[in-house]
Amino acid sequence: MRIRQVILTLPIPPRLPVLNVDFSAGGLYRDKERSSFYNNYALTPVNPGAVYGTDFQNYTDLAFTVTNPGGAVNNPLTYDASEKIGAGYGMFKFTTKTIQVVGGARVEHTDQGYRMLFPAGETRPSGNQLYTDILPSLTLKYFLTDKQQLHASYFKSINRPGFYEIVPSKVVNEEYQERGNPDLKRAIADNYDLRYELFPDAGTQLLAGAFFKNIKNPIEYIFQADATRGQDTYYTPGNFGTAHNYGLELDFIKFFNKFGVKANYTYTHSRITTPKDTYITDASGDTRKISVNQSRPLYGQSEHIANLSFLYKDTKKGWDAQVSAAYTGPRINTVSQFLNNDLWQQGFIQMDASAEKRFKNKLSVFVKAGNLLNTPSKLFIKGTNPTNTALKDDAIESNGHTLIRSDYYKQTYLIGVRYKL
Numbered sequence: 001m002r003i004r005q006v007i008l009t010l011p012i013p014p015r016l017p018v019l020n021v022d023f024s025a026g027g028l029y030r031d032k033e034r035s036s037f038y039n040n041y042a043l044t045p046v047n048p049g050a051v052y053g054t055d056f057q058n059y060t061d062l063a064f065t066v067t068n069p070g071g072a073v074n075n076p077l078t079y080d081a082s083e084k085i086g087a088g089y090g091m092f093k094f095t096t097k098t099i100q101v102v103g104g105a106r107v108e109h110t111d112q113g114y115r116m117l118f119p120a121g122e123t124r125p126s127g128n129q130l131y132t133d134i135l136p137s138l139t140l141k142y143f144l145t146d147k148q149q150l151h152a153s154y155f156k157s158i159n160r161p162g163f164y165e166i167v168p169s170k171v172v173n174e175e176y177q178e179r180g181n182p183d184l185k186r187a188i189a190d191n192y193d194l195r196y197e198l199f200p201d202a203g204t205q206l207l208a209g210a211f212f213k214n215i216k217n218p219i220e221y222i223f224q225a226d227a228t229r230g231q232d233t234y235y236t237p238g239n240f241g242t243a244h245n246y247g248l249e250l251d252f253i254k255f256f257n258k259f260g261v262k263a264n265y266t267y268t269h270s271r272i273t274t275p276k277d278t279y280i281t282d283a284s285g286d287t288r289k290i291s292v293n294q295s296r297p298l299y300g301q302s303e304h305i306a307n308l309s310f311l312y313k314d315t316k317k318g319w320d321a322q323v324s325a326a327y328t329g330p331r332i333n334t335v336s337q338f339l340n341n342d343l344w345q346q347g348f349i350q351m352d353a354s355a356e357k358r359f360k361n362k363l364s365v366f367v368k369a370g371n372l373l374n375t376p377s378k379l380f381i382k383g384t385n386p387t388n389t390a391l392k393d394d395a396i397e398s399n400g401h402t403l404i405r406s407d408y409y410k411q412t413y414l415i416g417v418r419y420k421l
Contacts, residue, residue, distance in 0.1 A: 004031040022093040030085045034163050038077030042067045074118040076169035081114040083160070103138040110160065110186075114167045124168055127182040133158055151195040151209075159187040161219060165237045176223070178235045185239045190214045203255030213245040218272065220299040222335040233337075243272035243298050260311035267304060270297040278339035294339055297332060302347070304329035318358030325351045333379055343404060346378040362420045370412040379405040 009026040043064040050056055091104030113128035137155035144150065161184045171178040195209030217239035226232045247268040254261055273295045281287050297303070309324035327349050334343035351373050356366040380401040396403045 001032070001034050003033075005029070020095050023091070024093075025088070025090045027088040028085070029087075030083075032083040032085075034081045036077060036079050036081070036163070036167075038075055074120070076116050076118065076120050076122050076167075077171065078118055079114055079116045079167055079169070081163040081167065082112070083163070084111040085109070098143050100141040100143075101139070103136075105134060105136040108133050108135065108158070112160065112166070114163065114182075116167070116169065122168060124182050127166065127168075129166075131186065133186075133188070147200055148196070148198045151193070151197055153191075153193045155191050157189050157191060159189070159219065161186065161237065165219070170234070173235075176235050177232065179226075181237050184219065184237050185217045187218045187239070188216045203253075203260070205251070205253040207249075207251040209249050211245075211247060211249065213243075215243040215245065215298075217241075218243045218298060220272075220335055222299075223337050225337065235334075240274040241272055243270065245270045245298070245301070255311070255313075258312055258314050260313065262309040262311060263307065265304075265306045268301060269303070270301040271295050272298055274335075276339040276341075277337050292339060296335075296342060299332050299335050302329040302331040304347075318360075318364070319356075320358075321353075321355035323351070323353045325349055340383060341381060343379050343381060344401075346380060348375045348377070349373065350375045364418045364420075366414075366416055366418060368412075368414040370414075371409055372411055374408060374410050377405075377407045377409070378403060 006029045007026070008028070009024065043066060046063040046065060047055065050062065056062055085108060087106060087108040089104060089106040091102070094101040109130075109132045111128070111130050113126070115126040116122060119125035133156075135156045135158070137153070139151070139153040139155075142150040161181075165180050166182050166184050167180040168182050169180060190213070192212045193209060194211075195207055198206040200206075219237050220240055221235060221237050222240070223233055223235055224238065226234055245268055247266060249264065249266040251264040252262070273293050275291045276294045277289055278292055279287050279289050304327070306327045307324060308326075309322050312319060312321045314320075327347065329347045331345050332342050333345040336342050350371055352368070352370045353372060354366065354368040356364055358364040380403050382401055384397045384400060384402050
């Protein structure tokens with residue numbers, strides 16, 4: 001990956017010096033390029049029937065044969081891609097004793113494309129998208145007192161597809177096939193926020209707010225049949241409509257000398273309506289597939305997210321440590337093309353810890369520990385199959401859900417030394 005970037009910022013003196021208004025303008029040009037080289041190796045055990053504890057004690061005792069079943073240079077995943085962005089903005093800032101207004105607009109022109117070096121029969125070996133966006137923003141602060149304020153804002157934003165998402169090359173995974181989507185559009189969001197902010201003292205902060213987001217063409221991954229390739233079904237990104245997110249958020253920080261606590265909570269109501277396939281049986285007994293609309297949360301969006309951290313900071317002696325726990329509520333992991341068949345990730349709590357000691361010679365040592373509770377990632381489908389007696393197990397079917405997969409990742413530890421020049 002290679003990125004070249006140029007940024008220019010220019011303050012503009014106001015024509016009316018009596019007004020407390022600041023003007024500024026600027027521009028940016030970014031040229032991002034990626035050359036992808038794909039290779040795929042498979043490790044096949046020399047003795048596939050080896051039994052742990054009998055034939056070997058450690059996996060390092062096993063011998064493997066290395067093969068290259070789906071790699072080599074000449075495949076569609078070897079490609080060049082580029083993204084060129086030219087942007088300019090104008091901004092003003094108006095301030096009085098009780099109010100501050102910051103507004104402006106940014107114009108962005110995007111030229112994004114790809115070229116497969118070995119198309120291997122692909123019908124679209126190259127592609128390019130050109131588009132220009134005008135992105136306004138306005139922020140309003142009203143100072144109730146010197147320690148509390150109201151904060152309201154609006155801004156328009158975009159989310160561009162990644163290179164891997166737009167290249168229509170096929171990847172054969174263990175459980176499914178995956179391919180990019182050259183027609184994938186950028187997501188455009190209108191964002192509205194209203195927040196109350198309280199700073200009673202230097203070590204305390206309380207924020208309470210509400211938000212609303214209107215997202216046009218959000219990018220979601222879905223299993224979808226490819227009409228140009230017969231019965232093939234791919235896991236692919238796409239745009240499936242307009243989503244609406246709204247909710248509430250709370251954030252609190254309090255320090256007691258060197259010890260502190262930080263807590264935040266976000267509630268998000270997310271909805272998007274997309275077509276789903278289902279089968280019906282008509283009066284003559286024939287079964288046929290139809291398409292119906294179904295409302296659901298956005299892919300990857302949890303309704304409830306909460307974090308709690310205990311902090312320790314000693315600036316004079318260079319200590320900085322924290323222990324944190326994060327709760328992520330249930331969320332869609334994979335969007336199915338079929339009705340009521342989305343794959344969900346079970347809600348989970350993850351605990352992490354970190355500590356750093358800084359010395360006066362610009363040297364510091366740190367330690368990080370992740371996933372201390374060995375929290376699993378569990379995937380399930382809402383619903384059960386009453387005719388399948390093989391699944392009558394509380395570990396598989398419970399609370400009206402069917403467990404599909406459970407992965408454990410254990411703890412991770414990182415110890416390091418850092419030196420700042």
